[in-house]
Amino acid sequence: xxxxxxxxxxxxxxxxxxxxxxxxxxxxxxxxxxxxxxxxxxxxxxxxxxxxxxxxxxxxxxxxxxxxxxxxxxxxxxxxxxxxxxxxxxxxxxxxxxxxxxxxxxxxxxxxxxxxxxxxxxxxxxxxxxxxxxxxxxxxxxxxxxxxxxxxxxxxxxxxxxxxxxxxxxxxxxxxxxxxxxxxxxxxxxxxxxxxxxxxxxxxxxxxxxxxxxxxxxxxxxxxxxxxxxxxxxxxxxxxxxxxxxxxxxxxxxxxxxxxxxxxxxxxxxxxxxxxxxxxxxxxxxxxxxxxxxxxxxxxxxxxxxxxxx
Amino acid sequence: xxxxxxxxxxxxxxxxxxxxxxxxxxxxxxxxxxxxxxxxxxxxxxxxxxxxxxxxxxxxxxxxxxxxxxxxxxxxxxxxxxxxxxxxxxxxxxxxxxxxxxxxxxxxxxxxx
Numbered sequence: 001x002x003x004x005x006x007x008x009x010x011x012x013x014x015x016x017x018x019x020x021x022x023x024x025x026x027x028x029x030x031x032x033x034x035x036x037x038x039x040x041x042x043x044x045x046x047x048x049x050x051x052x053x054x055x056x057x058x059x060x061x062x063x064x065x066x067x068x069x070x071x072x073x074x075x076x077x078x079x080x081x082x083x084x085x086x087x088x089x090x091x092x093x094x095x096x097x098x099x100x101x102x103x104x105x106x107x108x109x110x111x112x113x114x115x116x117x118x119x120x121x122x123x124x125x126x127x128x129x130x131x132x133x134x135x136x137x138x139x140x141x142x143x144x145x146x147x148x149x150x151x152x153x154x155x156x157x158x159x160x161x162x163x164x165x166x167x168x169x170x171x172x173x174x175x176x177x178x179x180x181x182x183x184x185x186x187x188x189x190x191x192x193x194x195x196x197x198x199x200x201x202x203x204x205x206x207x208x209x210x211x212x213x214x215x216x217x218x219x220x221x222x223x224x225x226x227x228x229x230x231x232x233x234x235x236x237x238x239x240x241x242x243x244x245x246x247x248x249x250x251x252x253x254x255x256x257x258x259x260x261x262x263x264x265x266x267x268x269x270x271x272x273x274x275x276x277x278x279x280x281x282x283x284x285x286x287x288x289x290x291x292x293x294x295x296x297x298x299x300x301x302x303x304x305x306x307x308x309x310x
Numbered sequence: 311x312x313x314x315x316x317x318x319x320x321x322x323x324x325x326x327x328x329x330x331x332x333x334x335x336x337x338x339x340x341x342x343x344x345x346x347x348x349x350x351x352x353x354x355x356x357x358x359x360x361x362x363x364x365x366x367x368x369x370x371x372x373x374x375x376x377x378x379x380x381x382x383x384x385x386x387x388x389x390x391x392x393x394x395x396x397x398x399x400x401x402x403x404x405x406x407x408x409x410x411x412x413x414x415x416x417x418x419x420x421x422x423x
Contacts (some may be wrong), residue, residue, distance in 0.1 A: 004355040005386040008368055016364045017331030022339060023399035027362030054331070057324060073376035193359040219399075227400030229415075230360050287359035 007197050010035035011063075018061035019053045023219040023226025025190040025233070026050050026132050030103075032193050033130060033212075034064065036200035037099045043067065044082055046074035046113050048051035049139040050107030050132060071112040075120035075129055078102035082125045099204045100127040106147035107137045110171050121180035121209045128203040128210040131173065134218035142221035142273075146171040149241075150292065151285045152273045159276040164285045169292060178247040178310050184210040186246035191233035195244055195255055202246070215242045223272025235267040240297040250309035254300060261297075264290045338361065340398035342413045344391055350410035352378045353387045355367040357402035357411065378408050 008137075013034030019027055026049060032042060043066045045051045051068050054061040069077040081100050088094040104113050109131040117129060136154055137143040144154040150169045153159040157166045178185040184206040188196040196214060203210030217224070217232035224232060236242035239262045244255040265286060268274040277285050303310070353375075358366045367389045374384035391402070403411045 004359055008355050008358045009370070012364055014364065015329035015331050017329075017334040017336060018363075019334075019336065020362055022397035024362055025360070025401075026362055027364060031364065032359070055326070055335075058326060059331040060326040061329065063328045077334060112318070120377050171355055190360075225400075227404040229362075229399075229401055230405050 002194065002197060004194060006143055007032065007035050007193065013041065013062070013064045014054065015061045015063060017059065019056055020049070021218075021220050023229050024053075025216050025229045026053075028190045028193065028230075029130075029132050029196065029214050029216060031189075032196045033101070033200040036197050037101075037204050039097045039099045040064070041099045041101050042085075043076040043227075044069050044074045044081060044100075044191065046102070046104035046108035047071040048103075048108050049134065050103055052103065052139050070185075071108050073116045074102040074104045074108060074113055075134055076116040078127045078129070079120045079123060079125045082127050096237075098232060100125075102127060102129045104129070104131050105138075106131055106133040106135060106143045106173075110146035110173055115175075118180065121177060121182050121211065124182075124208050126208055128200070128212060129177075130200075130203075130212045130214060132214050132216045133173075134221070135170070136215045136221060136223045138218045147173070150275055151268075151282075154273070160195045165273075165276065166284050174211065174213050174245075174247065175310065178250065180209070181250065182209045182211060182284070183207055183249055184246070186211070187213045187215075188244060189215040189233040189237055189242060191230040192237070192244065192256070194212070199246060202248070221273065222260070223275075224270050228270070232267070232271070235262065238262045239264050239267040240293050241267050243297065243300055245304075247310060251307060252300065252303040252310065254304050258300075264293055335394045336397050337392075337394045340393075340396060340416055342398045342400065342415050343393060343396065343419050343421070344398070344400065344402050344411045345414055346388075346391060346411050347379060348375065348410075349380075350378055350408050351383075351388065352381075352408055352410075353383045353385075355386065355388070356405050356407065358388055358392060358399050360405050361391075361396075362399065362401065363395045363397055365392040365394075366402070367392065393401070 014030045136148045143156045151165045153165045159165040186199040219226040238258045371387045374382035377383045403413045
């Protein structure tokens with residue numbers, strides 16, 4: 001197992017000078033993931049925060065080959081890169097081993113890029129898809145996505161006297177990815193860099209497609225103090241809102257089981273997007289949220305315990 | 311009929327040199343800056359890993375550096391924060407286990423110089 005010292009000593013694939021918001025943790029996610037590859041990496045990056053902030057013309061923050069693709073087709077382009085690479089290799093035109101990586105935000109993954117992602121996973125291309133999940137369309141100003149949690153206030157599902165915010169629970173993207181019978185799917189956060197690194201390593205080494213969902217608390221549109229980004233990641237895990245787990249060849253393994261599960265309010269409080277939930281009339285929303293979090297966690301525990309292959 | 315062209319004949323799109331963002335100094339965004347006290351530092355690397363702007367560089371130190379509790383820390387150690395790129399988000403201050411970093415207002419930092 002690598003230590004944090006060892007991980008940080010690896011070459012850094014992303015340069016400073018990018019224009020992520022102060023306190024945006026995507027930089028830490030990209031750094032840890034690129035550190036986990038011992039081979040050169042080729043990246044296809046869907047439109048989204050990461051793409052916008054790293055490549056404002058005429059600057060690029062990338063130190064590795066990187067292609068910007070549209071919102072919907074990061075996985076399709078990664079498939080094409082992988083196929084071209086295999087063909088070049090077969091014809092003896094290239095002899096290097098490479099890793100192929102796709103980055104997308106939750107908008108480009110849960111919603112717009114979903115069809116291309118499903119296709120790529122089904123065809124079994126040897127690549128890893130990483131979604132940095134900030135739970136909404138954040139660089140365009142907080143519109144809801146399929147990853148936005150229940151009860152969150154967004155500009156397209158605003159909270160008010162007739163609405164408590166988003167009325168739907170978020171899509172379970174990791175299990176959807178795993179349902180394609182891919183060798184590796186996992187959920188991670190940026191506060192636990194070693195866990196994230198280990199998962200990225202497994203994803204790169206998997207024989208076939210790998211899928212990794214990483215929580216990225218958005219200081220701008222979740223509306224909290226920029227210094228608290230990693231703290232919110234941690235709270236998401238400690239409240240079981242975002243469990244750290246992996247699905248290896250269909251088998252669920254939970255990487256961290258909080259000893260004393262914190263109530264969901266701990267995660268919600270201090271976030272502007274959930275502020276309205278603390279009003280008396282919205283008490284039932286928090287209660288329902290707690291119920292759903294607990295139910296999902298119980299289900300995950302049962303899946304792990306049973307050893308059933310998903 | 312126009313002449314057939316292969317992909318190699320196509321005009322190149324915008325290709326940028328790697329890491330050219332280094333020319334763009336995001337440090338000017340800052341309203342507060344982190345001040346690091348090496349004497350309280352255990353070189354645990356949390357701040358390095360969490361800094362979204364890769365603004366905390368590291369080196370290998372064979373002889374070691376003096377840090378928390380007067381101990382000598384060998385191996386991978388951190389250096390001063392690069393203020394050319396630090397946006398002053400304060401994550402390092404928030405996450406430091408030994409409170410070796412504190413945040414001060416920019417005007418305070420610049421007036422004391």
